[in-house]
Amino acid sequence: MAPPLVLDIDGTLTRADGGIDPRAFDALREWEAPIVLATGKAFPYPVALCHFMDISERVVAEHGGIVCADDEVRVTVDDASRAADAARAFVERGGQMGWGRADTVNRWRETEVAVRYDADEALLRAVAEEFGVELVDTGYAYHLKLPGVAKGDGVRSVAETLALEPADFVAVGDSENDVSTFEVVGESYAVANADDRARDAADHVTEGAHLDGTLEALAACRDR
CATH class of the missing domain: 3.90.1070 (Hypothetical Protein Ta0175; Chain: A, domain 2)
Incomplete structure (x- = not known):
């Protein structure tokens, strides 16, 4: 059974030369479990990507500053x-x-x-x-x-909204801002292009880079 996912965007769903790799659209649309897009981008960007991919709006934006799941949006920072x-x-x-x-x-x-x-x-x-x-x-x-705002906290919030445990999720990312996510989920993958902090924090490092690595991770966790 496919597990719920937490996916970074830049470096993880993209091509090496930038832009979303079009293969991500079918791969995520066909995934049977909840998907959370967790990113440093401003809130409208991952929401728009959810729309274009035709997946539910489950988003951790601005490194956990804004969280959206199942028609609930919460800003976690009181004063920016x-x-x-x-x-x-x-x-x-x-x-x-x-x-x-x-x-x-x-x-x-x-x-x-x-x-x-x-x-x-x-x-x-x-x-x-x-x-x-x-x-x-x-x-x-x-x-x-602000210190203390992190993607991992946003993942916890989304998991609670979905009545899931953070440990139920598999995460894929590529940079230091994904470390807090890797620390709260049950299994984590750093793609081959990831920085050293992400690679050190992840349970696995893929052979493939960018979306190739993400697809490799999805195949592995689906087949386990």
């Missing part, structure tokens, strides 16, 4: 102003957010702030420390968020 203040200070001191004037990466973000990966990391880390916010490196962007 500290992250916004840190981002403002970063720009005032010469840093670049990197997303252009429209900044659609942050336009709908509610609980944290994302900065492009080619930003001044040293300056960003200094500002994060000064403002008491956590800097998360996903391999695709830097995220300024």
Whole structure:
């Protein structure tokens, strides 16, 4: 029997050159158990992906800052102003957010702030420390968020809504922001392109990278 899944998006459902790998659409639509998309992206992005994949809206967004399951949406951060203040200070001191004037990466973000990966990391880390916010490196962007907010907590919340245990889930991810998820689920897979922290925290590391690795993990947990 197929287990419920927690899946990261970037690096996990994508191609090596970026963008969702189209094979993910049929693979997830045909999965018989609940699927949770757990990501650092702003809330509308994984929700839209659920719509396009024709799967239920079960989402952990912004590293656990927003959780959605079975028609319930919960914002887990009471005050995101500290992250916004840190981002403002970063720009005032010469840093670049990197997303252009429209900044659609942050336009709908509610609980944290994302900065492009080619930003001044040293300056960003200094500002994060000064403002008491956590800097998360996903391999695709830097995220300024409040300490104590994590994907794993969002997974616990979704599991409770679905009347499941976190240990019932199998997770697949690729970066340090997936470690908290790996710590709460019953079984975890890091795809071959994962960073060292994700690889060290996972129960298994796939031979395949990106979606190839995810499909490898899904085949393994379906057939166990």
